[in-house]
Amino acid sequence: MHYQYKHFSAEDFAADEHFQQWVLQPDDALDQYWEEYLMLHPMQKQAITEARQIIRSVKFASYELPEEDFQQIWHAIDQNTVQTARKRQPDSSEKVRTFYNWRSWQKMAAVLTLLIVATLVFFVINAYRKVEHQTAYGEIKTVQLPDGSTAILNANSTLRMSPNWSTDESREVWITGEAYFSVVHTANHQKFLVHVDESSTVEVLGTEFDVAKRRGKTKVMLASGKVKLNLKNEASLVMKPGELVEVVTTSNKYTKKTVDPATYASWKEHKLIFDGTPLSEVIILMEEIYGVQVEIREPSLVTHKMWGSMPTRDIHDFLSGISQSLDVSVTKTGNRVVIKNK
Incomplete structure (x- = not known):
């Protein structure tokens, strides 16, 4: 069963009934199942995190009936039932028909509930759906980010992000391939996070840097400012301008050296x-x-x-x-x- 989720996106997970049950009504069996899935497919961790956020953002308004009103309504129903029973006793066929009508209403109510949930999830998914920018082979593209920052995508690269950024949350993008970022500083010192893969995240306040994720390696080159490279083993590296850090995804081992930023990022020209x-x-x-x-x-x-x-x-x-x-x-x-x- 794990295999069917192998290529799921965050939106696919959020729309899956089995996944929804785990998020909303977890039990030991569901916990075990999804923990095993994450162990086998660590690359899906980000998608699952996003899907959980989508589902948890679906809110249902609830109203609790006061006890006094509840007792009055129940008494009225009980009295009406007694009076109806005294008027006539339904034959067996009517009892069967009444039972099946009740079961039909139950089924309709269940279907309606599922439709409401599905509709809510659909709208929430669209709200969370990522904007995606891609470049073809040999193509370079400049992308304007919601906060005024810019990202220059190298050839054969993909940049994903939310369509709207909140002023009280971290600014986040996901990169595959290579991109050069010029990040603006915000008045409330918002973090700028570049998610490269499951092994590393680049954390920024305001700076210019290059990020490349290709062939099982992540390279981060800092041109100016300051960045912190957060690795999977919870270690973090604070980089200085002119430094290049290369991380091997499988082993999380890294090397660091000094380079000429202009030379390293010359692909922009x-x-x-x-x-x-x-x-x-x-x-x-x-x-x-x-x-x-x-x-x-x-x-x-x-x-x-x-x-x-x-x-x-x-x-x-x-x-x-x-x-x-x-x-x-x-x-x-x-x-x-x-x-x-x-």
Whole structure:
């Protein structure tokens, strides 16, 4: 049964009856089931958290009838029942018909209740539904955030966020791929949180930084200001401008080094600046940015290093730059790129 929830979004979970029962009427069996699910699918933790918030935000107005009024109503019903019974005794067929009519009303009431709940969940889901911005291979896009901050999305990236941000809650976005953020500071010092994956979250007050999540690694580069990188094991790193932290998602291990922010974030200007970058790393960038598959005919080439600036608007110009820089043959056929010695 776990498998059916593997690719559920927060909206899917919120609309699921089994999940709703766990949130609203939990018991030991339900707790065990969903705890096991989270252990097997830790990547779904964020979706489940959002779904629980959606369901709990559905409020039903309740009215408690005063005891005196309740007794009066019950007495009237009881008296009416006695008088009706004295007038005539229904035959067995009428009793059966009355019973089934009552059961029909019960079923209709149950269906109506489900429709009301489903409608409420639908509207709440739409209120919580994330706005999503995506870039295609080779595309760079600037996104204006609700608070006036900006995010520049690199190619093959996705940014998700709520459509409206409250002034008394943290500002939150979810990123896959790479984005460069320029965050404004608010008067009430609201936190700005960038959720990268289940292993790390970037916490910001006001700053410029780059976040990349690709191939099981998260990279955070701070250009200016101050950020705190919160890791899964509850450890946190306070970064300084010019620092780059790389986190391996599976092990949560990280490395930190100093880089030139302008060089590292040069992709915003549709170029990449290399300073002794191994071809092996350049290949990863090519595959992520352009969506191509790269084949190296001579394994020794992967250790060759590149220097200089390469334009990224057009893949053919980029490949030509590699060919000239390393003095190698680079050919592209369809979605496949082959690099070999001349």
